[in-house]
Structure formats: C-alpha cells, structure tokens
Amino acid sequence: MLSSTPIRRANVRSLITPIVHAHSRLKPARNKAKVGVTATAVSVLTAVAGLNGHVEAASAALPSGAGVVLNAPIVDVASTPDGHGYWEGASDGGIFSYGDAQFYGSTGAIHLNQPIVAMKSTPDGGGYWEVASDGGIFSFGDAQFYGSTGAIHLNQPIVSMESTPDGGGYWIVASDGGVFAFGDAQFQGSASAMTPNSPVVGLASTSDGLGYWETAADGSVFAFGDAKFAGNTPNGQPVVGMSAKGTGYRTVASDGGIFTFGGAGFYGSTGGQHLNKPIIGMASTTGGYLTVASDGGIFTFGGAGYYGSLGGSTVYSPPAPATSHATTSTGDGVTDFQRSAWDKVNMCEEGGAWNVSGSQFSGGLGFSHANWNQFNTFGYPADAAAATPDQQIRVAVAFATHYWGDPNAAPDQNGCSGY
Numbered sequence: 001m002l003s004s005t006p007i008r009r010a011n012v013r014s015l016i017t018p019i020v021h022a023h024s025r026l027k028p029a030r031n032k033a034k035v036g037v038t039a040t041a042v043s044v045l046t047a048v049a050g051l052n053g054h055v056e057a058a059s060a061a062l063p064s065g066a067g068v069v070l071n072a073p074i075v076d077v078a079s080t081p082d083g084h085g086y087w088e089g090a091s092d093g094g095i096f097s098y099g100d101a102q103f104y105g106s107t108g109a110i111h112l113n114q115p116i117v118a119m120k121s122t123p124d125g126g127g128y129w130e131v132a133s134d135g136g137i138f139s140f141g142d143a144q145f146y147g148s149t150g151a152i153h154l155n156q157p158i159v160s161m162e163s164t165p166d167g168g169g170y171w172i173v174a175s176d177g178g179v180f181a182f183g184d185a186q187f188q189g190s191a192s193a194m195t196p197n198s199p200v201v202g203l204a205s206t207s208d209g210l211g212y213w214e215t216a217a218d219g220s221v222f223a224f225g226d227a228k229f230a231g232n233t234p235n236g237q238p239v240v241g242m243s244a245k246g247t248g249y250r251t252v253a254s255d256g257g258i259f260t261f262g263g264a265g266f267y268g269s270t271g272g273q274h275l276n277k278p279i280i281g282m283a284s285t286t287g288g289y290l291t292v293a294s295d296g297g298i299f300t301f302g303g304a305g306y307y308g309s310l311g312g313s314t315v316y317s318p319p320a321p322a323t324s325h326a327t328t329s330t331g332d333g334v335t336d337f338q339r340s341a342w343d344k345v346n347m348c349e350e351g352g353a354w355n356v357s358g359s360q361f362s363g364g365l366g367f368s369h370a371n372w373n374q375f376n377t378f379g380y381p382a383d384a385a386a387a388t389p390d391q392q393i394r395v396a397v398a399f400a401t402h403y404w405g406d407p408n409a410a411p412d413q414n415g416c417s418g419y
Contacts, residue, residue, distance in 0.1 A: 202251070
C-alpha cells in the first residue's frame with residue numbers, strides 16, 4: 001500500500017486530474033467582499049508602458065519574482081478594464097495585484113477543499129471572483145456571489161469561468177464542456193453533449209452576454225447562443241485558455257502563441273520564443289491583451305500596459321522527510337523511493353512506456369495537459385511525453401505534495417498487474 005485509500009487502475013488518472021468532492025467546508029457565500037482575509041499580495045502603482053513583459057522605460061524599478069518563493073503556482077490572470085493593471089491568482093487563492101489593480105482579499109490563508117483554477121474581474125475592475133475545481137466561488141470587492149457548484153457532485157472538474165457584461169452573473173465550465181450559469185448569466189448550451197476529443201480549457205462570452213464560446217486543449221472551439229463560430233486553433237502546442245473581444249475571440253497556447261478569430265485583433269505573441277515556464281492563461285483589455293505563465297511572468301500586447309510580475313518566482317517544495325524514503329536522488333530531485341512508487345504507476349498505467357502522447361493525457365503517468373502545465377514549474381518540456389521519466393516523476397511529486405501534503409504519496413496499485 002502506497003496510500004491510505006486504494007485506487008484501482010480505472011481511477012489512476014483521477015490523481016492527475018483535480019479530485020472533486022461533493023461538499024465544501026468553506027461556504028463561498030460567506031467569503032464576501034468585505035471579509036478580512038490575511039493573504040500575500042503585491043500592489044504596484046507605478047505606471048510603465050511595456051511590451052512582451054519587457055520594461056522599456058521606468059521611473060521606478062518594477063517588481064519581479066526573482067527570489068520570491070510562492071506557496072502555490074499561478075493559475076490565471078485578470079485585467080482592469082483600462083488595461084492599466086492586473087491581478088495574478090495562485091492555485092491556493094493568493095492574489096497579487098499590479099498597476100491600478102487593487103487588492104480586495106483572497107483565499108490564500110484559508111484551507112480549500114479544492115485548488116483555485118481560474119479568476120475573473122468585475123466589469124468595473126472593483127472586484128474579482130475566484131473559482132475552485134469543485135466549482136466553489138469566492139467573491140471579493142464589488143463582485144457578488146450568485147451561486148456555485150461547491151456542494152454538487154460534478155462529472156468533471158471546473159476549469160474556467162466568465163462573467164456577464166454587467167457583472168450580474170457568471171458561467172463556470174468543466175473540463176468535459178459542461179456549463180453552469182448563475183445570476184443573470186443564461187445557459188445557452190454546452191459542449192459536454194458533443195464529447196470533445198480533448199478537455200475543455202476555457203470559456204469566453206459575447207459582448208452582449210447572450211452567447212459564449214468554449215475551447216478545448218486541441219484547439220476545437222464550440223459556439224452557443226449568439227456566439228458565431230469563426231474557426232478552430234491550428235494544431236500545435238495545447239491551448240490553455242481563451243478570451244473574447246466584440247464578436248470575435250482569441251485563444252492562447254502553452255507556448256504563448258495567440259490565435260485570433262472573428263475580428264478580434266492580433267497584437268503579438270510569444271509563440272516561437274523561449275519561455276521560462278509555460279503560459280497558463282490570458283485576459284483581454286481595451287485594445288490589447290496579456291498572458292501569464294505558471295511562474296507569474298506577464299506578457300503584454302497592444303494597449304495592455306506592463307507593471308511588473310512574479311516572473312522568475314519558484315514554488316515552494318517541502319523537503320523529503322528524513323527517513324529511509326529520502327535516499328539518493330537524481331539531479332531532478334527524485335528519490336529512490338519516489339521513483340520506485342511512480343514506476344509502479346507507470347507500469348500499471350502505460351505498461352512501462354513513458355513517451356505516450358494523447359489528446360487528453362500524456363506521458364507515462366497519465367497527466368492531463370492542464371495539470372502538467374500547472375505543476376510543471378521546473379522548466380521541463382511543455383508536453384509530458386517529451387519529458388524524461390524522472391522529470392515526470394518530479395512533477396507527480398509536486399502534484400502529490402499539493403493534493404496530499406506528502407511528497408512520497410503515490411497511488412495504490414491494488415488490482416493492477418504487469419510489474
């Protein structure tokens with residue numbers, strides 16, 4: 001037994017996909033705008049124009065993540081309406097604000113049943129929502145709580161959210177394409193009935209709020225309500241998010257490549273450039289957009305201003321306990337015990353192969369593309385299938401540390417054979 005709860009072969013991949021619980025200990029409705037929550041936050045009010053995350057001129061040094069150790073990786077970004085500020089959100093709910101973006105609170109000091117996966121600012125920039133993978137909604141500033149799926153059993157985890165144009169409601173979307181509408185958000189259909197070939201990773205609304213698009217990791221786009229389909233993202237790096245502008249939409253890939261459809265303007269991208277960490281989200285502004293990497297690096301284009309970032313930060317990884325488990329390790333920080341445990345997962349999951357590449361899961365441990373992007377904070381290849389076995393195990397250790405609080409945890413192989 002390598003874990004206290006037996007997990008059979010059919011459920012092994014659920015370890016690399018966020019686990020959904022039916023109940024939330026933290027009542028989202030109580031976590032309102034005025035609740036005083038202790039959290040790490042950065043506020044920078046120096047306005048400096050920049051491009052692609054590089055500062056061109058500055059009257060004061062802009063903050064960076066150099067030397068900063070985060071408790072959890074960055075998972076999303078939201079912009080103020082004028083493009084003069086933005087927030088970065090971490091998977092523990094910590095919020096970091098820059099430019100004219102104000103800090104209104106966070107879940108950074110609260111125990112969450114499930115990690116935060118996305119955030120969205122209110123239309124006037126006076127608040128924001130965070131959503132967890134179980135659909136729990138947390139509202140701050142002038143963002144209002146309209147309901148959640150935090151106490152509902154979901155078929156698949158929530159991956160993204162979008163607000164209505166007036167801020168009177170929001171949609172959340174699961175990785176199977178299922179859409180849940182709250183407040184004045186209207187349900188217009190979902191991709192779940194279409195059985196997408198890869199996980200849905202983002203949702204964006206039309207300007208009047210009477211329709212929306214969904215995008216999947218393979219670049220497929222699904223349109224509902226008055227949203228018009230204008231094309232799919234070409235094959236390449238996995239798509240990690242989308243945003244809308246007017247009657248069009250944009251998608252972003254993990255390398256920062258930007259793809260525009262239906263009249264949405266193109267202002268540049270990081271596609272083809274070397275990035276320290278993969279891109280994991282994007283947000284639109286007036287006349288521009290910005291993208292964010294898992295270490296908090298910010299890249300701005302068009303009318304979006306650059307005001308600093310967490311780029312260059314690292315995520316805290318607790319040392320292995322001083323027991324027989326902490327034996328010799330490789331340069332990737334994998335111990336013999338961890339390698340042995342996850343080798344069994346690999347044998348059970350993929351029969352010993354480590355370079356398996358699929359539309360939903362890759363590598364020898366069955367990582368979903370979204371979770372590989374989230375927990376691969378070490379600069380390894382963007383696709384798990386291209387990483388070495390020890391690199392994949394190191395990311396699995398980060399996953400186990402985050403979800404179970406134990407770097408030596410691994411799935412129980414009861415019921416599996418071949419090793």
